[in-house]
Amino acid sequence: MLVMTLMYSLLAIIIFICKSIFLRNKKQTLISLSILLLEILLIFIFVYCLLPSRNLLSLLLGNAIFGGIFLILNLFIGNFDDDIRRGKLWVNKSFSIGLSVVMVILLIAVGGELHSILSVKPTYNSISVKKVSSKQAPTFKRGETPVALAPKTVLNRVRKAVSDLPNSQYYKIAGTVQAQYIHGKAVYIVPVEYQGFFAMMKAKNIPGYFMIDATSQNATPKFIKKPYKYTTSAYFKRDTERQLYRNNPQWLKLGDGGAQLEIDNNGNPYWVETVYKSEFLSHRINYKKLRVIVMDAVTGKTKTYKLSNLPKFVDEGITSDVAAEINSNYGSYKHGFWNRFLGKTDMEEPTNNGPEDGVTSIFNENGTISYFTDFTNPNTKSDSALGYSMINARTGELTYYKANGIMDSSGAKSNANQNYKAQQWTANMPILYNVDGRPTWIMTILDKTHAIRGYYYLDAEDQSIYGTGSSPISALDDFRQALVNSGAKASNTPNSNLKQITGTVDRVAIVSNKNKVMFTLKDSQIVYTIDTDDFAKANLLRSGDNVGFKANIVNGQSIGNVTKFTNHNLK
Structure with missing residues (x-):
């Protein structure tokens, strides 16, 4: 602390020495020394309480401020009274030298500050970024993906x-x-x-x-x-x-x-x-x-x-506040400082909807932790997301997932809150995952006391599709059922376990307004669903037909995402 106090007092000390050499007045020198010692004491308190930066630019700016204060205090206490009365203040050597040094250091410091603010492109370029397709986004796997408490x-x-x-x-x-x-x-x-x-x-x-x-x-x-x-x-x-x-x-x-x-x-x-x-x-x-x-x-x-x-x-x-800063710089400074205020070309703004400095800590399946946040368009008031990032908490690498046509976390929370308006429960910790190939917001629902009331899964492309449940798994099953009921197109989740199924059709229902066919097999209570946009011949399905297909089975509920469907009775 003493070293830092000395470094922030350096210019005031130099001014005092110069003044003592040129003035050669013992009484005024003692007064000036008293002022210097008092200012050093105040600087020590400043350093001890606020722990100011050791950055050279900060030291120069601090010296210019404290040196200027020392110079002004000497003026008011009367060290330059004679020169002021004779109109020769600017001829006073100690004052002239002190003022010149203060102004030079102040100009250097201000110039450095402006340069730091305006030259942000190198900072942007120093961020380790990996850009990937949204299809490579983290996949939510039943019973495997950790869902953390809020x-x-x-x-x-x-x-x-x-x-x-x-x-x-x-x-x-x-x-x-x-x-x-x-x-x-x-x-x-x-x-x-x-x-x-x-x-x-x-x-x-x-x-x-x-x-x-x-x-x-x-x-x-x-x-x-x-x-x-x-x-x-x-x-x-x-x-x-x-x-x-x-x-x-x-x-x-x-x-x-x-x-x-x-x-x-x-x-x-x-x-x-x-x-x-x-x-x-x-x-x-x-x-x-x-x-x-x-x-x-x-x-x-x-x-x-x-x-x-x-x-x-x-x-x-990488602490959470640093991760939030990295996101902010990544979204704002791709085209430099002025673009943030004038054109805003390619600019993306973090939504800051995370519980920790605007980010959310994610527990990954591989035993690592990432910080999640999504980005929205700063030029409009829409609730659409431009993409989202995962920052590796150990390496600082930012993985950016480009998104199209999905709502941002603010819109997702608002949608969930509307469903719990009567109970006055609120959505927290919105995280975007791939569920059966569809971008899906997963949120925790809390009451006023912050007790967990359930989980809410919301299709990021179609806010009319959502699922709720008292646990992450039950909410996932309800969401998958909602996907089936809506007729929404979904692809099988990458690396998921598909079951190869064969059998004889028992009952068939064609839901023409949703372009799907629902059917059961003999000796099975599971209802299978086929998207007829993908398999047009499914419209010709009849009871007694022998079929073969692959599907994701959701614990006794209707199954969407039927793939490689074959009706062996059709030639």
Whole structure:
């Protein structure tokens, strides 16, 4: 802190030295020294409380401001009174030199700030992007794809459990939920925070953290007793951000949020923060050169890692606020700074409908975590989505899925909310998946207390097609039935298990207004459905015909997506 105070006071000190040399007035020098010492004290308080950036541009701007303040204070206190009365202020060497230095540094700083703001194309180009077709989008697989609890629900359950802690009056749950895999299991980690300064002095340490199964509807939070010293709600040397700032002078914090708590496989807590080094005289970020600082929450020891060699237990080296920033820069700066305000060509705007800094943490089947968000058109008030992204939380790579003709997450939530208007329940955590080849919004329905009331699956292309259920699986089955009933075209989900079925037709119903044929086989209660736009000869199907086809079977309900249909009675 002392070094940073000195660096932000440097210009004021130089002005004082120059003034002392040219003025040679002991009384005024002592007054000026008193002003300098007072200003250094205020700068120390500024540095200690706000932890300002160590970026060279920030240091220049800070020196110009504090140096200018020192110069003005000397004027008002009377060090230049004689020159002012004689109209020779500008001839005063100490004032002239001080003012010139302040103006030069201020111009350099302002120029650097403008350059940082306007030259955004290199930042955009540094984002690792992989563009793919929407057909390659994540597929929702029955019984395999994890559907996480809404963070609001998790916090509600954890806050109720805090009262069970010893001396619970010292602690609170601030609202941070960390997605993580521990021993291959998807969990949420919720840190315990101090109620305030006096609570910290009484409690001495944080007693541990809460862990909850992220994918079980009825999961209850479990308190893990692992006391640790450093936390984001502590003060002075025990404050996480202060410890990270003090021990890593060469790295700058990225994003507006704080450090995130992650747990290793032995249950030990660590704070994780994404950092960067800016370019010379610029605030510009190179996303290809990000680093991650991992700090032991017990000892305060820190270590800096490249994204390519993070410890295995760190699932989100890219913190959620950094992911939101990457999305914003990707959508806004493809054609530079001015395009954002003038032409808006190819510009896409994140909807920021996620629960964590505008993004949603997704538990992937392969044991990794991604941040999801969708993009909409900033030029219109429509609710259509232009695409959506998945950012790998360990590597920072952004995978962009181009979309056409689908509603965005705001429209999806509004649609779901209308269906629960009477109950005053609301949709949360909209995530887009491929369900039987169709883009589908999957949402969690919560009541006013943030308790789970069900799940809502909405066809992103046709908002009249939706399914509901008390669990993700029952809602999926209801949605698939709705697809069948609507006659909507659906293709088989990639890599899904299709059943080859043969048999004799028992009963047939032709639904001409929806271009489909429904039939059953002898000795079977399942109703099969064929889209006649795909198989025109299905209109000729009759009882007793021998048929063969493939279909996805949905647990005793009607089946859509019949493929490779053959009527052996037709020659």
